[in-house]
Amino acid sequence: MQRVAVVRFPGSNCDEDTLRAAARVGADAYYVWHRDADLRGADVVLIPGGFSYGDYLRSGAIARFSPVMNAVREHAEQGGAVLGICNGFQILCEAHLLPGALLRNARLTFVSKPVLVSVERTGTPFTSAYQRGALLRLPVAHGDGRYVADPETLAELEAEGRVVLRYARDEDANPNGSMHDIAGIVNAAGNVVGIMPHPERAAEPLLGNEDGAGFFTSMAAWAGPAAATHSPDTGP
């Protein structure tokens, strides 16, 4: 059984949904407070959405310095799986566990709606349950979701197949002006994933949408660092 730590910051607000989605696939899921320096033997770390520290200065900028983030960094360096959702993605970027940054949406409005995204990479601990190219309808809810990186970083992400989710192009789906329609990426080692959409809000029949459930079933099936996929999947 996977031990899954859900990190809580002051201002996290998707922590309960995320814990529930993890528990639903049979994981031994528990909360870790941001002041804790110990992940208590976690196999997987989930950093949920919300507004940690009120988004002061920049989204995720202050959370990055919480004691728990040292433990998350160590966990990631040892090959442990990490998924940052929304504010979690912003925190992972600020902590330099993922490249780039998430800036104010291009149209300035807070966007809260379901959007269509395609799964671009299945070789991660959180997307193995999907077919490459699968279209998912997932909720987004963010004001700062415009993914930005320098041209070298973008080229590297594309060349290495590290874009995990992309806003679908066939219906004006890019809600925030993200470069290359990026909705989610993975680090070079393949174990740290950040996504703007909220799969935990679309993970069971009660919610009327199960498109996000695959993130959690993938996680439950993930066999640990030894089995982490280090090569990009460039299959058909």
Place this chain on the structure above:
Amino acid sequence: MSYRVHVRVMPRSGLLDPQGQAVEHALTSLGFTEGTQVRIGRAIELELQAPTAEAATAQARDMCERLLANPVTEDYVLEVEGR
């Protein structure tokens, strides 16, 4: 010595600045000349203790690199004032 440091953090030029654009449009609709360009950043004031102005600058620069500015998307300028 006590120093006051004015930090100005600006979105890197070339990056879309939607706030600047929105204000630009508002200025145009107020009747100000078209073509006015606006960029919006953040001003931070620090009061800090340091032996010299150079040390104060170095300290403030370190703060910018590590927290106050995002090196991926923002540039900053410092102005140090002795008190």
